[in-house]
Amino acid sequence: MAELTGAQMVMESLVREGTEHIFGLPGGANLPLYDAIPQYYPKVRHYLVKHEQCAAHAADAYARVSGKVGVCFATSGPGATNIVTGIANAWMDSVPLVCVTGAVISALLGRDGFQEADITGITIPITKHNYLVLDVAEIPKVMREAFHIASTGRPGPVLVDIPRDVFQQKAEFVWPEKVELKGYRPRLYADPAEVVKAAELIAEAKRPVILSGHGVIISQAYDEIRELAEKGNIPVITTLLGISGFPGTHPLYLGMPGMHGMYWNNIAIHESDLLIAAGMRFDDRITGRLKDFAPNAKIIHMEIDPAEIGKNVRPTATLQGDVRNSLRELNKLVKSVERPDWFARIEGLRRDHPSITVRETPDVLPQYVIQKLYEATGGDCYVVTGVGQHQMWAAQFFWYDKPNSFVTSGGLGTMGFEVPAAMGVQVAKPGELVWSVCGDGGFQMTLQELATIAEYDWPIKFAIINNNSLGMVRQWQQLFYSNNIVATPMRNPDFVKLAEAFGILGLRATRREEVEPVIRQAMEHDGPVVCDFQVKEDENCYPMVPPGASLEETVDLPTYEDERVEVTA
């Protein structure tokens, strides 16, 4: 092969790795890379964002729904530091991402050159691995390794930092046949003895539940988790990121557990004698007070990351490996058991604590908006959310029957994710309906991307659950900070006019009967739409496990007079 510049090598590597879409923003240090982009069009398409953080989030969401590695470009210094939140988000949620940043010329590295930031140093704790490439000939090998590391084992972000002069140097392009990394060999198959032990535990269990996490979606173990549930006759709870890994309307499906999970799930976990955890990590938002978590349960932990095993809970059986492989082996041994008492108990809990219902009020309840979205779409769409109350409601009041159709920022809890993530989803699924459920706070963190959305005419529908406040924080102030409301009410702009300024259709619903027509109108419109749902401002998100409490102490649905919750830290 003829000699290529470093920039061409990056692009050539992307083509070889099957990258079709890049989100990014150019600047001084990565100009040579942008110079090479047109040569690779239309094999690789670049989308210009308005802020680099959104390039990373868009690539992140693209990766989640496409199953491919997301790619984003940023320049040195502020460009690179702007993607840090996006990288951290992908890191916490195990999303494969390759970020290529430009760096100042190699002679200026470490000398405080214009727009220099030590981005490899900064991102060490939030990347699976990162590279500073000083030899142009190494670019193909580095890019191949970056994709390999990002996409295998427990996926995660990898950053490749390339100085401007290295982009410009030339060398022969040598694509390595295979990746050889001495210290990186993810274990994919569980110990067969542990699989046998797990099957025995399931056969003996009287009150088992499956906790299905993001790992099930990442490893595409949809059929396998369903087979386990149906074969073993076991109810399924999905974590926030596990939502849409199991059919939402399946009779064995119970919904989400944890801080704002369904009441019956938290009690079921508390009373369970066997937790079958598949591709989840017992996050503190799920366990509540750890020492009182599932006191009667043995635990089967299916997990690819050895560092997650034994971190928060001690499993009785450990199936370390790809969760799909583990489930396949386990399913061979699982036998059907009737569990009438257990199902009767769960049904009783659901009947006596119907907290996931929408009250009849004259106001527009945020839950009502989500419910109407579900009815209007029939669940046949992708739902993207930010972080906060609207996110929890979108998890509680929508039943996800489409595999991998719920895209949310889980681990890092990044407000503002909802706007750029919707872009990534729409790029990955061009013909499909994408609803972005937004908080009014989060929406304003990244709304500049409406310009990007208008430019590329991505027909994303935004549903702003507008309560004129940072709702979840306000809820905590109300409940745990003596109702001292500080810095959470907001005077929002006119979102309809704002949308129009970007050349996007804006719609508003202020009354209950306007909600459904607005949703329909938005869906009938060909292009992007921003819907401003002005909801009851003081509505709170329940059920709730108060911070520091155990799942058993879940507050179901308080009446508004006795809303004050006693906190035991």
Place this chain on the structure above:
Amino acid sequence: MSQRDKIRPHTIIALVEDRPGVLNRIVSKWRQRGFNIESLAVGHSETAGLSRMTFVVDANTDAEQVVKQVDKLVEVVNIRDISAEEIVSREMAMIKVRVDAGNRSHIIEIADLFRASIVDVSSESVILEVTGDGAKVDALFELLSDYTVIELVRTGRVAMLRGSASSHPRDGHEEPERYEGPHTW
């Protein structure tokens, strides 16, 4: 955790790729948890391209989780906590002591007692070189505190397992596979 483990600091050994930034990545995992590293020794291993590290961290440190996280680093080939194993561990120290005609012989006597060598002599000072486990170095330093110690430098502990087994056994290589394609129920 046995009683013995509780009172002994953790001795952790790692085999890592010899590349820029590796030390930064590893140390970053300890820093994130706010754990202090008591000593750290790094040098080449028996294999070209691989370095060997020995960490010592406080006995009260919850090292297990950090060890697992360090093991995940791409450039870390192997890491293990060998505190509870049968090991040989040594460190070397140099101690510069102020001497005069009156006490030089005392210091040399102490050095002999500890099988320390005198590696530098001037009219006003000597440098003692001592090798042993940490306690031996501590004991020598303690004895010398009756004199004027100008400076002390310690290499930090290095350790390996007793017996013929390698401290870093290499396990088999599993080829990761990728799953692709759309999926429906």
